[in-house]
Amino acid sequence: MKISFLINNIYGIGGTNRTVINLAEALGAHHEVEIVSVFRRATATKFEISPRVTVRALVDLRPGSADRGAAGSAEPSAVVPRQEEFSAQYSRFTDERIIRELRRTDADVVVGTRPSLNLFVAAHTRDGALRVAQEHMTHLAIPPAVRAEMARVYPRLDAITTVTEADARSFLENTPVPGVPVTGIPNSVPQPSVPPSDCTGKIIVSAGRMHRIKRYDLLIRAFAALAEEFPDWQLRIYGDGGEAAKLRALVIELGLTGRALLMGGFSPIESEWAKGSVAAVTSSAESFGMTLVEAMRCGLPVVSTDCPVGPREILTHGEDGFLVPNGEVEGIAWGLRRLMADEVLRRDMGEAALRNAARYDPAAVADRYARLFEDAARRRAATDRGYRPPAGPRRSGAGATVPPVSLAAATADVTVDGAGWLRLGADGPGEGRHRWQFVLRHKPSDGRRRPDLPVRTSRTHLANGGTRYTAALGPSVLGELGDGRWQVTMRSARSGTVHMKAGIRDTRALIDARAGVLARPSAGPTAWSLPYAQPNGRLMLRTVLREEHAECTSVGVGEGTVTVRGVLCGDRAVRPGALFVISRRGSHRTDLAVPVQVLGRHSFRAEVPVRRAVDQRLERWEDWDWWLQPDPEDRRKTRVCHVLEDFPDVKGAYAYPSVPLTGDGASEYAVIHPARPVWVRPYCSTSGAMAMNVVDR
Numbered sequence: 001m002k003i004s005f006l007i008n009n010i011y012g013i014g015g016t017n018r019t020v021i022n023l024a025e026a027l028g029a030h031h032e033v034e035i036v037s038v039f040r041r042a043t044a045t046k047f048e049i050s051p052r053v054t055v056r057a058l059v060d061l062r063p064g065s066a067d068r069g070a071a072g073s074a075e076p077s078a079v080v081p082r083q084e085e086f087s088a089q090y091s092r093f094t095d096e097r098i099i100r101e102l103r104r105t106d107a108d109v110v111v112g113t114r115p116s117l118n119l120f121v122a123a124h125t126r127d128g129a130l131r132v133a134q135e136h137m138t139h140l141a142i143p144p145a146v147r148a149e150m151a152r153v154y155p156r157l158d159a160i161t162t163v164t165e166a167d168a169r170s171f172l173e174n175t176p177v178p179g180v181p182v183t184g185i186p187n188s189v190p191q192p193s194v195p196p197s198d199c200t201g202k203i204i205v206s207a208g209r210m211h212r213i214k215r216y217d218l219l220i221r222a223f224a225a226l227a228e229e230f231p232d233w234q235l236r237i238y239g240d241g242g243e244a245a246k247l248r249a250l251v252i253e254l255g256l257t258g259r260a261l262l263m264g265g266f267s268p269i270e271s272e273w274a275k276g277s278v279a280a281v282t283s284s285a286e287s288f289g290m291t292l293v294e295a296m297r298c299g300l301p302v303v304s305t306d307c308p309v310g311p312r313e314i315l316t317h318g319e320d321g322f323l324v325p326n327g328e329v330e331g332i333a334w335g336l337r338r339l340m341a342d343e344v345l346r347r348d349m350g351e352a353a354l355r356n357a358a359r360y361d362p363a364a365v366a367d368r369y370a371r372l373f374e375d376a377a378r379r380r381a382a383t384d385r386g387y388r389p390p391a392g393p394r395r396s397g398a399g400a401t402v403p404p405v406s407l408a409a410a411t412a413d414v415t416v417d418g419a420g421w422l423r424l425g426a427d428g429p430g431e432g433r434h435r436w437q438f439v440l441r442h443k444p445s446d447g448r449r450r451p452d453l454p455v456r457t458s459r460t461h462l463a464n465g466g467t468r469y470t471a472a473l474g475p476s477v478l479g480e481l482g483d484g485r486w487q488v489t490m491r492s493a494r495s496g497t498v499h500m501k502a503g504i505r506d507t508r509a510l511i512d513a514r515a516g517v518l519a520r521p522s523a524g525p526t527a528w529s530l531p532y533a534q535p536n537g538r539l540m541l542r543t544v545l546r547e548e549h550a551e552c553t554s555v556g557v558g559e560g561t562v563t564v565r566g567v568l569c570g571d572r573a574v575r576p577g578a579l580f581v582i583s584r585r586g587s588h589r590t591d592l593a594v595p596v597q598v599l600g601r602h603s604f605r606a607e608v609p610v611r612r613a614v615d616q617r618l619e620r621w622e623d624w625d626w627w628l629q630p631d632p633e634d635r636r637k638t639r640v641c642h643v644l645e646d647f648p649d650v651k652g653a654y655a656y657p658s659v660p661l662t663g664d665g666a667s668e669y670a671v672i673h674p675a676r677p678v679w680v681r682p683y684c685s686t687s688g689a690m691a692m693n694v695v696d697r
Helices: 015-027 092-104 115-124 144-156 165-174 216-227 244-253 290-297 329-340 343-360 362-383 475-481 509-519 610-615 668-672
Strands: 002-007 032-040 053-060 109-112 130-135 159-162 182-184 203-207 234-238 260-264 278-281 302-305 321-324 411-416 422-428 437-442 457-461 467-473 484-492 495-499 501-506 526-533 539-546 549-557 562-569 579-584 591-595 603-607 621-629 638-641 659-661 678-684 690-695
Touching: 002 015, 002 092, 002 115, 015 032, 015 053, 015 290, 015 362, 032 092, 053 092, 092 115, 109 115, 115 130, 115 144, 130 362, 159 165, 159 362, 165 182, 203 216, 203 290, 216 234, 216 244, 216 260, 216 329, 244 260, 278 290, 278 329, 290 302, 290 343, 302 329, 321 329, 329 343, 343 362, 411 484, 411 526, 411 539, 422 484, 437 467, 437 495, 475 526, 475 539, 501 526, 501 539, 509 526, 509 549, 509 562, 549 621, 549 678, 562 621, 562 638, 562 678, 591 603, 610 659, 610 678, 610 690, 638 690
Parallel strands: 002 032, 002 109, 032 053, 109 130, 130 159, 159 182, 203 234, 203 278, 234 260, 278 302, 302 321, 411 501, 549 638
Antiparallel strands: 411 422, 422 467, 437 484, 457 467, 484 495, 484 539, 526 539, 549 562, 562 603, 579 591, 579 621, 621 638, 621 690, 659 678, 678 690
């Protein structure tokens, strides 16, 4: 059986993309499967797709493509109602491409994945193919005008699926389609490739697009209500979107900097779920609840708002999580408190979540779809004598995965342990004459590139004909890597260098490693290594190797003051009379120093001289770098940094408030703008160095 999925844009990120890929991969173990993307705006897909699933696009919108501005692009679609969410993306030109594809397809089953595309599938797919509509949206969230068009066109379909039983009932009640069955089949989530959480860490995790429907504001406020009671807990929210700036402002307003972190987008996400002990889903509405299942498959109990559809079909209240009233901060805080306060309860519920989420495995969901297709074929054959049902499975299903056709299509996974070891792994095609190995390639910031570092690589032949490549880098390798950034590549004698795509980055061990370094600073060099993904998805390694290092542990912003705490690592101690120094960056460099409060042999606290920086500013925008001079008799200074973390974007995660000051002295610029306050804002640079900017706007 050949199955074709028609999707809006498989090259982007979204819940529909994830679940369609999961289902396509599972069906691909036994059938021929393709994903046809209407649009293509990127060179590669954001989510990994194995070669057994064919991916192609109908309209190429990448720069330089002939499809950009093609005839008919400015004319509205005759198929997609203007009330449909993505209607502006469709045109007479895209209509022609989609209709031509559906009339020529050789697929036995064509599956649409959103209302706009389901209208095309129903009206224009060739008669010899089964027509199936997937509805990923909550049915009543679809505009009435679009539902009216669905009621008119959908009778040509063979089957309709929704992602919940409740939504299937809603569909039948509100948009009945005579003779077409509507079946609730949930989205699927693969078993994670990382070990599940042990529910001992003190992190709450939430993930999803930064949209108002996710109600992250309620989650942040609920966490704020618990922050004083649970001072060692942290909230991490993963995702991108338009609400991020508002949420960052709310974090600052509630004084949660360093406690509630906005982590940005992250893929694959399972390594980040596994860092947590509690998952939180606070949406006002969910069509399904992919993040609930993802968290449960990583062994996390979930606190979820009881949306009209979705979570109540996934969670069993009191067994694998808590369903709390929709839209109420108090209810969310109640559920979080129950789990934050009771480690035994977290573990028991986490184990139940693992068991209960197994029903969402892609193989189980794919089996339900295969039966749905077979039932649809029998119904069609009973009413249409000319219809020929598709053949059964074309593949043996001997393996759940197939090797990539090239290493350029493969991903590399990395695991970091608490002892400083990094373990790399990648599955590639059969080697043949190639003997690939991992090679670290320096990416210099100053133009002076260090020699490549080949890494001893082991090879294991896989049952599916591929090769598994593994390598381990011990702490001693940091002596060769030094302080810098390295591309993770693979190379063979017969081929060029391939910069590997980032797969799983399991860095949870670094959370405890950071705590250990800060509690017991080493008298020797500070070494740290962190894998991360570039925006283009390629795998990088950030390495830190410093004879002396001052790690910032907290920044407190009060009324007119900024206070910093830190820990000094290395052979020197923080001595009485030690100085905290700020240095103006640029051609008018100036150093301002204040004594630090010595909290121990390696710990210090200082009040940043923000007023003096305001009084002595020479430009409307200035940056001042932070340094520690540990010994008053030794003028050597150490840059104060924040780099010893388990994630790369410290600058984005730690958002500090600004301090408004008028200054105490007669600054040249204060005379020009006497009524305007000067704003001082601490920040962490992309390199991890701490600084502050002083600006009058």
